[in-house]
Amino acid sequence: MLPLCLLGVLADEERSYGYALLGRLTDAGLANVKAATLYPALTRLEEEGSVDVEWGAGEGGPGRKYYRITETGRARLRDEGAAWARFAATVGTLVGEHADEAEGRS
Template sequence: MSAKQWPSDWMRAALGLCVLRTLAAGPTYGYAIAAALEENGFGQVKGGTLYPLLTRFEAAGWIAVDWRVGAGGPERKYLSLTDAGRRELEAQTAAWRDFTGTVFAHLDSADLPSTAAPKGTDAS
C-alpha cells in the first residue's frame, strides 16, 4: 500500500493507538512495528519518534519486554502487550471511534451555521 504524506499533527494524535494495535497481533520488535505501520499506509515512522513512545508505554505498564537471541545476531528486544495494555487499547479505540464519529458528524452536517457576516455589518 502506498503511503500518503499525512499531516504530522494527525500522526502524533494517532500513532500511540496504532502502535498498541500493532502490538496486539503478538510479540514483535521496534523495527517490525515501524515496518507494519508503513505497510499499512502510515508512511515511515522514525526511530526517534517510535522508541520514546515504546519507552513511555513500558513505563506505563502497557507493554512487556523480552530479550531474545537473534538469528545469527545480537539479542533483540521483543515487546508485547500486557493485560493493562490490552485494556488501554480497548479504551483508546472506543474513545477514538467516538471522537472520529463526532468529527465526521460535524464535517457532514448540512445544518452548520453560516460563517458569513450578517448583512449590514462590517466584516473587516
C-alpha cells in the same frame, strides 16, 4: 495516537520488535513514523505497564528487544480505542458532508 496504534499492532501478535513494528505501521499507511519517534513511545508504554519487554536472540545478529502487550495495555487499547472511534465519528459527521462536496468539485 502512535501509542494507541502500537498497542493495536501488538494486540494482533504474540510479540514483536521495533523494526517489525515500523513495517506494520508503514504497511497500514503511517509511513512517516521514524525510529526516533517509535522507540520513545515504546519506552513510555513499557514504563506505564502497557507492554512487557524481553530480550531475545536476533536473526544472525545482535539480540533484539521484543515487546508484548499486557492486560493493562489491552485495557488501554479498549478504552482509548472506543474514545477514538467516537471522536472519529463526530469529526466525520461534522466534515463529511463538506468533504463530499469538495470531491464532487474535483
